[in-house]
Amino acid sequence: MENQLFPVFFKLNRLHVLVVGGGNIGLEKAHAILQNSPDSNITVVSLDFLPELETLVHQYPNVELIRKPFSCGDLLGKDLAIAATNNRELNYEVWEKAKSARVLINVADTPELCDFYLGSIVQKGNLKIAISTNGKSPTVAKRLKQVLQEAIPDSLDEVLHKLVIIRNKLKGDFAAKVKQLNSITDVLVRPEGENA
Numbered sequence: 619m620e621n622q623l624f625p626v627f628f629k630l631n632r633l634h635v636l637v638v639g640g641g642n643i644g645l646e647k648a649h650a651i652l653q654n655s656p657d658s659n660i661t662v663v664s665l666d667f668l669p670e671l672e673t674l675v676h677q678y679p680n681v682e683l684i685r686k687p688f689s690c691g692d693l694l695g696k697d698l699a700i701a702a703t704n705n706r707e708l709n710y711e712v713w714e715k716a717k718s719a720r721v722l723i724n725v726a727d728t729p730e731l732c733d734f735y736l737g738s739i740v741q742k743g744n745l746k747i748a749i750s751t752n753g754k755s756p757t758v759a760k761r762l763k764q765v766l767q768e769a770i771p772d773s774l775d776e777v778l779h780k781l782v783i784i785r786n787k788l789k790g791d792f793a794a795k796v797k798q799l800n801s802i803t804d805v806l807v808r809p810e811g812e813n814a
């Protein structure tokens with residue numbers, strides 16, 4: 619198997635993310651997280667911050683910026699960390715400290731050190747699709763996201779809403795419900811032109 623990554627969907631309003639570095643990459647990662655999870659708890663520790671990061675704080679109350687050099691105490695109480703400074707040795711040090719604190723870490727300039735990658739994300743209402751190229755080409759991940767964003771009809775969210783109603787109305791045991799739900803949604807995978 620080429621890509622052995624296992625995608626998960628974090629509830630970041632219940633977790634706390636540390637970002638070390640308030641430059642371009644720190645901003646990009648914080649922004650990507652907040653686009654998806656606006657209630658994320660994020661602490662950014664950095665010597666200085668891009669003005670865009672300072673603006674983000676006003677928009678997202680659960681984001682805090684702390685102007686200081688990184689120290690291992692910054693990892694206390696954090697669940698995930700992103701090392702995004704412009705100093706490779708320092709990013710390595712953040713990685714070492716995160717590993718001893720058992721905090722999962724993404725080191726933006728060193729994929730080999732990453733416990734997890736951020737994905738390129740398609741959003742259609744309740745539907746979310748995360749794309750990874752196994753770290754090979756984030757640009758291709760971004761392009762594929764654009765293709766899928768266009769290709770998936772907005773009406774799919776209505777389908778999801780209707781299925782919640784149907785799911786709650788179905789009678790019978792678990793197996794019977796699964797059977798009915800599969801039969802109702804069969805149309806989604808039936809080749810075009812084929813009748814039921």
Ligand SMILES: C[C@@]1(CC(=O)O)C2=NC(=C\c3[nH]c(c(CCC(=O)O)c3CC(=O)O)Cc3[nH]c(c(CC(=O)O)c3CCC(=O)O)/C=C3\N/C(=C\2)[C@@H](CCC(=O)O)[C@]3(C)CC(=O)O)/[C@H]1CCC(=O)O
Nearest residue numbers: 650729735736737738739750751752753755756757759760
């Ligand atoms: C998906 C996305 C999520 C996000 O960050 O939000 C993401 N990168 C995005 C964009 C992007 N990043 C880069 C470019 C420039 C062109 C290019 O290199 O392609 C572009 C494109 C652009 O900005 O247009 C440069 C880059 N990225 C990494 C390195 C280091 C290296 O590879 O060594 C370097 C080189 C630095 C240098 O050369 O100095 C590493 C990683 N970037 C990942 C994710 C992880 C792998 C994901 C996967 O498995 O595919 C991984 C491994 C770790 C991580 O960061 O989590 C986001 C798409 C946003 C969207 O969907 O719109």
Ligand SMILES: NC(=O)c1ccc[n+]([C@@H]2O[C@H](COP(=O)([O-])OP(=O)(O)OC[C@H]3O[C@@H](n4cnc5c(N)ncnc54)[C@H](O)[C@@H]3O)[C@@H](O)[C@H]2O)c1
Nearest residue numbers: 639640641642643644664665666687688702703704726727
């Ligand atoms: N994963 C990705 O998507 C990706 C994409 C492009 C670049 N990169 C890599 O990411 C790295 C960061 O790039 P950038 O453009 O964000 O750099 P940048 O210069 O814009 O930002 C670096 C930040 O690190 C902070 N910093 C420096 N020393 C610190 C310390 N001791 N404690 C706390 N903060 C400190 C600085 O204050 C600054 O805010 C580069 O090595 C680059 O190669 C990764």
